Amino acid sequence: VEDSVRVGILGCGNVGSALVTILTRDADVIAGRTGLRLEVGPVAVRSTTRERPSAVDRRLLTHDAGAVVADPSVDVIVEVIGGIEPARTLILTALKAGKPVVTANKELIANVGQELFEAAASAGVDLLFEAAVGGGIPLIRLLRESLAGERIRRVTGIVNGTTNFILTRMTEEQATYSEALAEAQQLGYAERDPTADVEGYDAGAKAAILASIAFGARVVAGDVYREGISAITAPDIAFAARLGYVVKLLAVAEQLDDGDLAVRVHPAMVPVTHPLASVRDSFNAVFIEGESVGELMLYGRGAGGMPTASAVVGDLIDAAYNLRAGGVGRTLNPAPVRLRSIDDLTSAYYLDLEVIDRPGVLAQVAGALGRHAVSIRSMEQDGLPEGGGAARVVFITHAARERDVQACLTELRSLDVVARIGTLLRVLGS
Numbered sequence: 182v183e184d185s186v187r188v189g190i191l192g193c194g195n196v197g198s199a200l201v202t203i204l205t206r207d208a209d210v211i212a213g214r215t216g217l218r219l220e221v222g223p224v225a226v227r228s229t230t231r232e233r234p235s236a237v238d239r240r241l242l243t244h245d246a247g248a249v250v251a252d253p254s255v256d257v258i259v260e261v262i263g264g265i266e267p268a269r270t271l272i273l274t275a276l277k278a279g280k281p282v283v284t285a286n287k288e289l290i291a292n293v294g295q296e297l298f299e300a301a302a303s304a305g306v307d308l309l310f311e312a313a314v315g316g317g318i319p320l321i322r323l324l325r326e327s328l329a330g331e332r333i334r335r336v337t338g339i340v341n342g343t344t345n346f347i348l349t350r351m352t353e354e355q356a357t358y359s360e361a362l363a364e365a366q367q368l369g370y371a372e373r374d375p376t377a378d379v380e381g382y383d384a385g386a387k388a389a390i391l392a393s394i395a396f397g398a399r400v401v402a403g404d405v406y407r408e409g410i411s412a413i414t415a416p417d418i419a420f421a422a423r424l425g426y427v428v429k430l431l432a433v434a435e436q437l438d439d440g441d442l443a444v445r446v447h448p449a450m451v452p453v454t455h456p457l458a459s460v461r462d463s464f465n466a467v468f469i470e471g472e473s474v475g476e477l478m479l480y481g482r483g484a485g486g487m488p489t490a491s492a493v494v495g496d497l498i499d500a501a502y503n504l505r506a507g508g509v510g511r512t513l514n515p516a517p518v519r520l521r522s523i524d525d526l527t528s529a530y531y532l533d534l535e536v537i538d539r540p541g542v543l544a545q546v547a548g549a550l551g552r553h554a555v556s557i558r559s560m561e562q563d564g565l566p567e568g569g570g571a572a573r574v575v576f577i578t579h580a581a582r583e584r585d586v587q588a589c590l591t592e593l594r595s596l597d598v599v600a601r602i603g604t605l606l607r608v609l610g611s
């Protein structure tokens with residue numbers, strides 16, 4: 182016996198139109214497996230005259246998103262408009278009306294998630310957002326359900342396909358940052374204004390969501406320490422390769438020994454032997470470390486209309502099941518948490534200096550490092566191509582505190598033998 186569930190869709194862009202395509206193309210498969218017929222209901226858009234994929238029935242299009250939410254024939258709402266408003270108000274209205282909501286909106290969940298979770302819990306309906314992190318990778322469900330009882334120590338993700346594409350081009354084709362960015366823009370991986378991706382804002386929102394789910398903690402986008410990749414140079418990448426590392430933009434959420442959380446986004450040197458090092462191009466992956474489960478990694482398409490819509494369909498089926506069963510899946514109630522400042526975190530570092538090439542210089546530099554309890558694990562030296570008595574010295578340090586490393590940089594800047602301080606990168610897993 183089939184049960185029909187009518188889906189109201191807000192937004193019909195990359196994700197919305199892919200969703201309509203899947204629901205139309207795979208209706209029988211879904212019905213066969215689940216007993217649910219997911220019917221495409223009204224679809225809200227900005228422009229009803231714009232060109233749409235053929236699966237989209239024009240007669241279903243409307244300007245009035247509010248009317249889609251209020252439509253009594255609509256059982257479940259999908260929000261794929263993006264941004265905070267009107268998405269937030271539309272979702273709150275749907276939840277209050279007892280309609281489950283599925284959204285792909287990371288910005289919304291990472292900034293006002295708490296308000297939405299509370300509204301869903303008090304209405305007793307589902308609010309699902311698998312597609313908001315890692316696109317097609319079923320990551321949220323894994324963390325919420327399969328790992329619900331796991332003591333997770335750390336989640337480390339490559340969660341932004343644009344920056345991973347750029348870094349891959351810099352690594353494999355020796356492209357400069359601007360060449361790689363231009364290629365990403367040409368291929369449609371990067372926006373004309375790439376700030377949200379390359380400066381780590383997109384990854385920061387995802388890190389906040391990952392932290393909330395993995396640790397049941399209230400973390401918003403603004404809590405996340407953030408550095409992007411725009412300062413990474415071709416020589417940094419080459420040095421990293423020589424030392425056995427690749428540079429990746431990582432989103433890290435971890436629980437420290439005293440229970441504090443640390444959540445951050447920054448580029449890091451990843452050992453080539455680490456599973457995350459092999460995640461190339463625009464692919465995403467999330468590496469999870471848990472007390473009992475050990476290490477776990479998920480790999481896939483973190484963006485793109487179809488992969489993202491695939492995650493939305495999974496959520497829709499869950500929401501429809503629960504609705505028909507007269508219930509709700511797991512509700513979320515993240516608790517307040519103490520966040521550790523980046524200043525108090527320790528890491529090994531890669532430090533790139535340009536120094537005047539004359540006797541005694543290294544002793545001066547090493548002295549400055551030593552005075553700030555930053556100890557050297559390895560060092561490489563290169564004469565610079567233009568000669569002129571300058572040399573490039575690259576250090577990998579042992580684990581040191583961020584605060585100490587910053588103080589050390591301040592002292593190094595004051596030395597007249599130091600001509601330039603280049604990139605400072607954290608080194609993963611040491």
Ligand SMILES: NC(=O)c1ccc[n+]([C@@H]2O[C@H](COP(=O)([O-])OP(=O)(O)OC[C@H]3O[C@@H](n4cnc5c(N)ncnc54)[C@H](OP(=O)(O)O)[C@@H]3O)[C@@H](O)[C@H]2O)c1
Pocket residue numbers: 191192193194195196197225226227228229231244246260261262263264267285286287288312313316483484485486489
């Ligand atoms: N694209 C991806 O790969 C991806 C991956 C993961 C998550 N997401 C998330 O999914 C969401 C949608 O992304 P997208 O790439 O599909 O965006 P998009 O292509 O820009 O589509 C947005 C859609 O919303 C419609 N819209 C905008 N304002 C509206 C309003 N006030 N009322 C009704 N409709 C409105 C637009 O209408 P018109 O078509 O008429 O302009 C368009 O169809 C975002 O939250 C995004 O972060 C996207």
